[in-house]
Amino acid sequence: xxxxxxxxxxxxxxxxxxxxxxxxxxxxxxxxxxxxxxxxxxxxxxxxxxxxxxxxxxxxxxxxxxxxxxxxxxxxxxxxxxxxxxxxxxxxxxxxxxxxxxxxxxxxxxxxxxxxxxxxxxxxxxxxxxxxxxxxxxxxxxxxxxxxxxxxxxxxxxxxxxxxxxxxxxxxxxxxxxxxxxxxxxxxxxxxxxxxxxxxxxxxxxxxxxxxxxxxxxxxxxxxxxxxxxxxxxxxxxxxxxxxxxxxxxxxxxxxxxxxxxxxxxxxxxxxxxxxxxxxxxxxxxxxxxxxxxxxxxxxxxxxxxxxxxxxxxxxxxxxxxxxxxxxxxxxxxxxxxxxxxxxxxxxxxxxxxxx
Amino acid sequence: xxxxxxxxxxxxxxxxxxxxxxxxxxxxxxxxxxxxxxxxxxxxxxxxxxxxxxxxxxxxxxxxxxxxxxxxxxxxxxxxxxxxxxxxxx
Amino acid sequence: xxxxxxxxxxxxxxxxxxxxxxxxxxxxxxxxxxxxxxxxxxxxxxxxxxxxxxxxxxxxxxxxxxxxxxxxxxxxxxxxxxxxxxxxxxxxxxxxxxxxxxxxxxxxxxxxxxxxxxxxxxxxxxxxxxxxxxxxxxxxxxxxxxxxxxxxxxxxxxxxxxxxxxxxxxxxxxxxxxxxxxxxxxxxxxxxxxxxxxxxxxxxxxxxxxxxxxxxxxxxxxxxxxxxxxxxxxxxxxxxxxxxxxxxxxxxxxxxxxxxxxxxxxxxxxxxxxxxxxxxxxxxxxxxxxxxxxxxxxxxxxxxxxxxxxxxxxxxxxxxxxxxxxxxxxxxxxxxxxxxxxxxxxxxxxxxxxxxxxxxxxxxxxxxxxx
Numbered sequence: 001x002x003x004x005x006x007x008x009x010x011x012x013x014x015x016x017x018x019x020x021x022x023x024x025x026x027x028x029x030x031x032x033x034x035x036x037x038x039x040x041x042x043x044x045x046x047x048x049x050x051x052x053x054x055x056x057x058x059x060x061x062x063x064x065x066x067x068x069x070x071x072x073x074x075x076x077x078x079x080x081x082x083x084x085x086x087x088x089x090x091x092x093x094x095x096x097x098x099x100x101x102x103x104x105x106x107x108x109x110x111x112x113x114x115x116x117x118x119x120x121x122x123x124x125x126x127x128x129x130x131x132x133x134x135x136x137x138x139x140x141x142x143x144x145x146x147x148x149x150x151x152x153x154x155x156x157x158x159x160x161x162x163x164x165x166x167x168x169x170x171x172x173x174x175x176x177x178x179x180x181x182x183x184x185x186x187x188x189x190x191x192x193x194x195x196x197x198x199x200x201x202x203x204x205x206x207x208x209x210x211x212x213x214x215x216x217x218x219x220x221x222x223x224x225x226x227x228x229x230x231x232x233x234x235x236x237x238x239x240x241x242x243x244x245x246x247x248x249x250x251x252x253x254x255x256x257x258x259x260x261x262x263x264x265x266x267x268x269x270x271x272x273x274x275x276x277x278x279x280x281x282x283x284x285x286x287x288x289x290x291x292x293x294x295x296x297x298x299x300x301x302x303x304x305x306x307x308x309x310x311x312x313x314x315x316x317x318x319x320x321x322x323x324x325x326x327x328x329x330x331x332x333x334x335x336x337x338x339x340x341x342x343x344x345x346x347x348x349x350x351x352x353x354x355x356x
Numbered sequence: 357x358x359x360x361x362x363x364x365x366x367x368x369x370x371x372x373x374x375x376x377x378x379x380x381x382x383x384x385x386x387x388x389x390x391x392x393x394x395x396x397x398x399x400x401x402x403x404x405x406x407x408x409x410x411x412x413x414x415x416x417x418x419x420x421x422x423x424x425x426x427x428x429x430x431x432x433x434x435x436x437x438x439x440x441x442x443x444x445x446x
Numbered sequence: 447x448x449x450x451x452x453x454x455x456x457x458x459x460x461x462x463x464x465x466x467x468x469x470x471x472x473x474x475x476x477x478x479x480x481x482x483x484x485x486x487x488x489x490x491x492x493x494x495x496x497x498x499x500x501x502x503x504x505x506x507x508x509x510x511x512x513x514x515x516x517x518x519x520x521x522x523x524x525x526x527x528x529x530x531x532x533x534x535x536x537x538x539x540x541x542x543x544x545x546x547x548x549x550x551x552x553x554x555x556x557x558x559x560x561x562x563x564x565x566x567x568x569x570x571x572x573x574x575x576x577x578x579x580x581x582x583x584x585x586x587x588x589x590x591x592x593x594x595x596x597x598x599x600x601x602x603x604x605x606x607x608x609x610x611x612x613x614x615x616x617x618x619x620x621x622x623x624x625x626x627x628x629x630x631x632x633x634x635x636x637x638x639x640x641x642x643x644x645x646x647x648x649x650x651x652x653x654x655x656x657x658x659x660x661x662x663x664x665x666x667x668x669x670x671x672x673x674x675x676x677x678x679x680x681x682x683x684x685x686x687x688x689x690x691x692x693x694x695x696x697x698x699x700x701x702x703x704x705x706x707x708x709x710x711x712x713x714x715x716x717x718x719x720x721x722x723x724x725x726x727x728x729x730x731x732x733x734x735x736x737x738x739x740x741x742x743x744x745x746x747x748x749x750x751x752x753x754x755x756x757x758x759x760x761x762x763x764x765x766x767x768x769x770x771x772x773x774x775x776x777x778x779x780x781x782x783x784x785x786x787x788x789x790x791x792x793x794x795x796x797x798x799x800x801x802x803x804x805x806x807x808x809x810x811x812x813x814x815x816x817x
Contacts, residue, residue, distance in 0.1 A: 209389040275386025279409070280568065281359045281542075283495075338462040338674050340497020345809045348789035352542030353568055355359055355411045356487060356515050356591060358594035358646035359488050362453075378605065393571060395601040398649075398708040408649065408702055411541070411591075412569025413598035415711065416649050416702050423453050426701035430456065430675050433682060434464035 023122040030116070030150025040148060043125055044112075047133035052109065052144040060144040062109065065168045070105035072096060073164040081124065081158055083202045085194075085214030088161055089131030091290060094218050095241070096165040097139055101220035102237040102293065104175040104227045105167030109144035110136070112163055116148065117156035128159065139218040141165075173227055179235040180256035184324040185302035187295040189222070189309055190215065190317040191268045192245050196287025197276045200353065208279065210272040217291030222312045226295065230305055236296035239289065243347040245321075246285040246332070248294055250346040254330035262322030262344070264336045280353035285344065287351060296324065360410035361385060362418075363392070365401045372400040381414060383407060456673050465678035470503050472685045479505040481637065482684055483773050485627065486644030487514035487802075488672050494806045496674045506681065510803040512626060512729065512771040513644055515591045516543045517795040517802045520725040521759040523619045524549030529754050530586055530617060531562035536752070537580065538617075539565045539573035540588040547798045550759045570602040570616075577606070577614035586748045589618045593650040596620050596737060597711035600718035603739070603746045615748035618739055621724060623647050624655050625735035630772055631663050637773050640684040642677070643669040645699045652707025653697045664693045671699040718743055727795050728761065728768025767794035770803050777807040784808060 028035040045053060052060040076092040086094075093110065100107045112132065116125065136142060144166075198214040201207065219239065226234055236256065240248035245267075253260045269277075269284045277284050291314060297305050302320060309315030332344040363383035370379030379394035381401065392407065392414045394400070399417045401407055406423065407414035455461065473480075484490065490510040493499055502508065512518050524544075528551055531538045538554070545554050545566065558564040563583070567573050570587050577585035589599045599616060606614045623644065631638075643656055648669045656667035666687035670680030680698040687693065697703055715737070724736025739747035748754070761768065765787070766780035777783045777796070787793035789805055796802035 207390075210387050272387040275388035278361050278386070279388065279390070334497070336495070336497040337457060338459050338496050338498070339501065340674075341500045342494060342497035343809070345789075349546060352545055352566060354543040355541050355568065355595065356543045358486065358592065358644065360594065360646045360649075393598070393601065395604075396597040396708065396711040396714050398704070398710060408646070410594050410646060411598050412571050413601065415594065415597075415646070415708060418701050422701050426699075427453055427455055429700070430461065430465070430679055433679055434461055434468050434675075 021121065025116050025118060025120040025122060025125065025150055027118050027150050027152065030148060036148065043129045044146060044148070047129045048136065048143045050142045050144075052142060053146065060109070062144065062166065065108065065166070067168040067170045070100055070103050070167040070169050071164070072099040073162065074099060076161040076163070077157065078199065079157065080199075080202050081128070083214055084198050084212050086216035086290075087128060087131050088159065089128035090135040091216050092161040092163045093132055093135035093139060093141070094216050094290060096163040097141060097218045097220050098239045098291075098293070100165045100167035101218075101223040102175075102239055103169060104173045104223065104234070104237065105169040106224060107139065107141045107165055107167040107220055109142050110163045110165045112143045112146040113161065114146070114148045115156055115160040116150050117158055118150055118153040120158055125159070135218070139220065173231050175227075175234055175237050177236045177238055177252045178255040180252050180258050180296045180324045181235060181298075182258055182324050182326045183299050184235055184296045185299050185320050186249070186260065186262065186322045186324065187297065187302065187305060187309065187318055188245060188268065188321045189219070189293045189295065189315045190291075191270045191273065192240075192289060192292070193273050193277065193284035193287035194270060195290040196244070196351070197273045199288070200280065201276055208276060210276060212272060212276065215289055215291035217314050219291065219293050219314060222309060222315050223293065225308050225312070226305060229308060230297065230301050233298040233301040234295065234305070235298070236294070238294045240292060240294055241290060242288050244284070244286040244288060245294065246283075246344045247346040249332045249344065250330070252294070252296065253332050256324070257327070257329045259325035259327040259329065260322060260332040261325055262332070262334050264334050266319055266321045268317050268319055281355060282351050282353060286347050299323070358410060360408045360415065362406045362423075363390070363409050365403055365405050365407055368394075368401070368403065370394065381407065383409060383414070456675050462674050462678065465675055465682065466501055469506075469678060469682050469685065472682055472689065473503055473505050476505065476685070476689060479507060480639045480685065480688060481507045481509060481773075482640045482642055482681065483509040483511045483638045484642040484644075485511040485513040485623070486647065487517070488646070489513065489642060489644065489670070489677065490803060490806050492672045492674065492677060494809070498674050498677065502681075508642075508681075509638065509773040510806070511630065511773055512726065514796075514802055515595070515621060516547055516798065517767070517771065518621060518626075518726045518729070519544070519547060519590050519619050519795065520727045520756070521549045521761065522725060522756045524553070525551050525759060526749070526754045526756045527554065527588055527617060528552060528557050528562075530748065530752060531557040531564055532560065533752060535582075535584055536586060537563040537565060537576065537583045538586045538588055539567045539576055541568075541590065542566045544588055544590055546792065547795055548792060570599045571605075574602050574606055574611065574614055577611055581613060584613045584615070584752075586752070587614070587616050589616045589620050592621055592623050592644075592647050593715070594646040596719065597650060597708075597714045600714045603718045603743055604714075606746060607743060612745070615746045615751050616739060617748040618719065618737055619724070620719065620737040621726065622735055622737065623651065624659070626726060626729065626732055627659055628662075629729065629732045629735070631659070638665060639688060640666040640668070642680050642684065643667050645669060645671045645676070645702060648699070648703045648707070650708045650711045653695050653703055653705050655707070656695045660693050660695050666693050667695045669695075669697045669699050669703050671702065725756070728771045762793050765794040767796045767804070770796055777804040780804070
């Protein structure tokens, strides 16, 4: 997830007062010398302790992997770094695990690259490392290799993370956004736009009170169960992150060369999320999710898939939102709540709150 | 233009006609709360009234009764003499 | 659904179906088709978002007029805003709507990429707060909008003056609706059969504001709200007037709009702003349709304080935004539409704003576009 970090939402104080915090990241921490070693061992090794990392080798030897190897990478520049329901650390683990899971893969390990701005708070870094460690534990993956660099103050926005992920998928399982077929059902694993709204409303200029919470969570356990029970009937998986459900559906329709039709009345949205969207003039269909997936499955197996998903916490609100049609190719349409039809186009640019 | 949403008044800060302090209200809709300004509202609201909010300012206050009245009018125009409409003789 | 407690039922599909049927019944026997214009971007959005156009009877053609304040902000004004954003020590605060609107030199997005400081705010009050938090910077709030938005900006200027905040000013590109509507039809009013008047602008100026238009151009004016049912009610009332051959002002949004409007908001506008001529994108300069900061508040007038001038800029060649805003053309008729002018790379303002006619047609069109 790469939330646009350049846009200001009236939240930066830009005060000229300088406060010396003796517990800050210094350029020395990225020098590769003793200060770097101390940072790595104090902050990262202590939290992420595992046999791959322990030797501090240049790279990790993973050994034999059964099935086909799946490989992905993603960078995380979210603003703010800490938000209701998560932070950049847990997000960087969940996001990459989910990217692996969307190809039906079982995640094995991740890499972790940190680019930290000089002056970043040591306490915040500890908090982020602990969050990464916690997310790894819950997800059953390890950070197998890592790297830390420090850039001069003003050359970065606090901290950027990159995680790459390795997973494996059985020889006979292929899920792809190009495999949706006419007649397939489309399941959404839960409510839309919770991450997007949690981020927007935690930018001070747009503050409103409400129980907003990012949906950041790993999906590979649920997806694993789906793959196990429904392999062959499961055609496509997609996590609708930036661009939201609308943009993901457009991508599936275009790469599978099919049409898609969804029902507005079926789309799950939490009432707080809907309320915030109405105030900000945004559509939930276009806002980011970080713990939801679209499942495209043969019609006959849709109910079974729903049952499997609803048995898990991360899929308890799963619903069928529509179906795949013959076309026209790439066209996504919605039957609106009042029975009208409208075309759903991909997101053009960063969704901005509007008042007009 | 002009996106504006109805929200319910939860708290009021300030007194009608007193311009020495900023008059504000805490409003709520769908579990979302926000502070809005009352500087330009057409009628001083009561707790529980709805206000129409645009860009952080309440423009207009209406009671639940007024909202229901407009719905009744809509139904009348639709020729939808609904059983909920008690004024209509059956 | 607390927000709609009192209105629960307004989005009932059975109510909408009944209203649609009523509209069709009213049209029975009416000899010709009817072209109505709405002049409110939120109407445009609501119509497209709900797919309402796909449900309307063929006899009704609903045009989108100059109802989006972002769309009508002139290229010269946008260029002046870009100049401001690039001044050292200046930070501009804007509604998100204006962020991607192109002038002749680029947009605020580009100004930000070039090192200008641009903040997105939800309310002018947030811009003032930004000034309070950043005493070493000069914060300029970009005042775009119609009568709905202007009173809040005026109240913010009054607050800044009252608390003697010196590093804050407003760039007023505000516009008022009635003079523009008058200018729109003055050469030819026969293009439309009736006007669906903007609900939230009318909450401030009152339904009475359309009386001179209805009298002068002899078409019906109906103020309408924004739920599909509200819009349908407005259309039904317009058709009924046409059938009776009358041209009066009616209010289909009485829960929010009164005949006289919001007196305290109008007084607030008048206390801070005075009427001036202003340029509208595609329509040119319309006399007495703009608002400038009054001399009493000169230190809150960004144009004066920072010495920025609006330039005369010609429209991009080929762009039909002006004629689309007047209801003379549809987006599909524009040679740039969908080719060089797309939501990702907008040429004209009607493509930029999510409310703009071209953006809306591009996004939702195809399914529900009839022409």
